[in-house]
Amino acid sequence: MTRKTFSLIELLVVIAIIGILASLLLPSLAKARKTAQASVCKSNLKQITQALMIYAMDNNNYAPADTKSSSTNLQWHRTLSVKGYLDFNAQNKKTIYECPNGKEFTNNWESNYALNxxxxxxxNNGGSNLDSNHFQYLSRMYGDNSSDTMIIMDGYSTFRFILSTDMVDSKLIEASPNVARHQLRSNISYLDGHVGTLSYSQLLTKTDHLESFWTP
Structure with a gap:
């Protein structure tokens, strides 16, 4: 009985076919991976938003105030965790404040998610009061346009806040990581509790701090 073997040409054809199939599958696998990462991010945002809303209910409808300093515990996400509204990992190992597409951080005052x-x-002028530890100019977490007002979203680098003046290319698509890091979209949670996304082009229009996206 003669045993059939593959010729060199046949082997090369098989290898070529496998290569073609792999090249066709890899983009789909990469897209599926990015979609899964975006889903994990949305889940993180949902949980953080729920914690923020419960905190606000207990604190006259205000979110946690924040200071620029890293030498105190007065950062919004640390307040949530220190006061027991959300689990906190002091070593920042796979914390809920870490986006799968975000920048790895080593300090517990950093976050991949940015509060409005x-x-x-x-x-009151649409700027950021870097030393704010009071509520004089802060907006409460309720309003007539709760489905339009952003609470928290993907931030750039590891900054804990995002401003209307950040809606520019340098923050949205050029920073590392950028705001629109989920296939040129950003995940966003709103005052009514839902989580959605906005595209890079949509975010570019969100420059007025008095519009309902920023101010309840």
Missing amino acids: FRLGRGN
Whole structure:
């Protein structure tokens, strides 16, 4: 009985076919991976948002105030965790404040998610009061346009806040990581509790700090 063997040409054809199939599958696998990462991010945002809303219910409808300093515990996400509204990992190992597409951080005052500056550090001119530890200029977490007002979203680098003046290319698509890091979209939670996304082009229009996206 003669045993059939593959010729060199046949082997090369098989290898070529496998290569073609792999090249067709890899983009789909990469897209599926990015979709899964975006889903994990949305889940993180949902849990953080729920904690923020419960905190606000217990604190006259205000989100945690924040300071620029890293030498105190007065950062919005640390306040949530220190006061027991959300589990906190002091070593920042796979914490809920870490986006799968975000920047790895080593300090517990950093976060991949950014709070609406109008809720935790805003002033009455649309700027950021970097030393705010009071509520003089802050917006409360309720309003007539709760489905439009952002609470928290993907931030750039490891900054804990995002401002209307950050809606520019340098923050949205050029920073490392950028805001629109989920296939040119950013995950966002809103005052009514839902989590959605906005595209890079949509975010570019969110520059007025008085519009409902920023101010309840």
